[in-house]
Amino acid sequence: MTSGLTERNKQRTRREMAEAAGRLFLERGYHATTVQDIADAADVSARTFFRYFPCKEDVITAIASASMDDAIDLLGGRSAKEPLGSVLTAMLTVALASVSENPDPVRAFQHMLRDTPALRGRWLEEQRKSRDRLAEALRPWFSDDSHPLAPHLVAGAAMLAVDEVITLWVDDRSVPDPLSLLDEALHILNGPLIFPGQP
């Protein structure tokens, strides 16, 4: 059963390890945190850690996927008759919600990511997976005779906008509101950006 005690215990253990890892990485850095430290903080053995995550780096993906998953799930409840632009902006607003709500922890986390190549790679890979899932979720908004790359390009453009907005926002404290910046980015992407003369 998916709602049995065993399953709930596993989810709890997984969540506790991910939270402990995120906290310890922020406190003392990735390399200064051993798997034993994370296991101790989550009150399990180091051997159990590797049963939940293939390697130490992978614990970051449990954190990375969470935010985007909520946003992508939102598309399932939307009708394909709504304009693509509305559902995209609604989804990206959800994706940026945690950024607007508690900016300081997000900034610290992004700085930690930037300074840790081992984690950055996994983070980017998780982003890449979210891009593919988003493309799949957007398929109902495209007709059968549209180009096979179209959903992937739209999904990629959306993820690109979020990525660049966050990148700018993390280092520039004068950026007032990530959401309005995102809106500007989306409208630039919507215009003729490769061949400026040809609309």
Next chain:
Amino acid sequence: MTSGLTERNKQRTRREMAEAAGRLFLERGYHATTVQDIADAADVSARTFFRYFPCKEDVITAIASASMDDAIDLLGGRSAKEPLGSVLTAMLTVALASVSENPDPVRAFQHMLRDTPALRGRWLEEQRKSRDRLAEALRPWFSDDSHPLAPHLVAGAAMLAVDEVITLWVDDRSVPDPLSLLDEALHILNGPLIFPGQP
């Protein structure tokens, strides 16, 4: 001296290690290849390997950066008076050159990458760095009063097109020519893709 014997020996050692690693990864897989194997194939000690690359995964970046670097360097010799579209297509043609010229090794390498999360992360990180370098190289094509995100979004869109084209090409052997597919992707990105109604 940058042209001394010592420097040339170092470059040769680095190249031999990268080539040996790429060959061994393809032959027997990433995890089945130890650093000792790579060092033996390049005729150095394992200790020396870690003097050239911070970790085993990083040997892949020496291969990843090469292709895009040539393409981006091409922008330095172009005038900012040329249309953005022309220089972008010229650059991306260079970037896809090795794909068109020897497709089979590139396909095998991409499959190996896809099946090896540890390498995929580093590959994506190198792609992300190339994106930033490309955005910087594109700056002359943007006026001072254009949006600060504009070069980054154009660079990101270009890299996105290449990425999705290669992803489709790797698995679908019916794709005739990656270059014409790239052209289609660029024109889709150039159109109103987020808000289809508003050009």
Next chain:
DNA sequence: GCAGTGTTGGCAGAATCTGCCAGGTTGACA
């Protein structure tokens, strides 16, 4: 309750990565 399945912990061992030092090679100068 009881058998069956699945999860956990501990241990041994391989592989990755680092600090350290001794020995050899290279490059600059006389």
Next chain:
DNA sequence: TGTCAACCTGGCAGATTCTGCCAACACTGC
């Protein structure tokens, strides 16, 4: 050409990451 300083290399010890194995325990379904 000879000498010295700087650098590169190899080897070793040790910490950490990650895996295979087995026994003990907890949960599930009857």
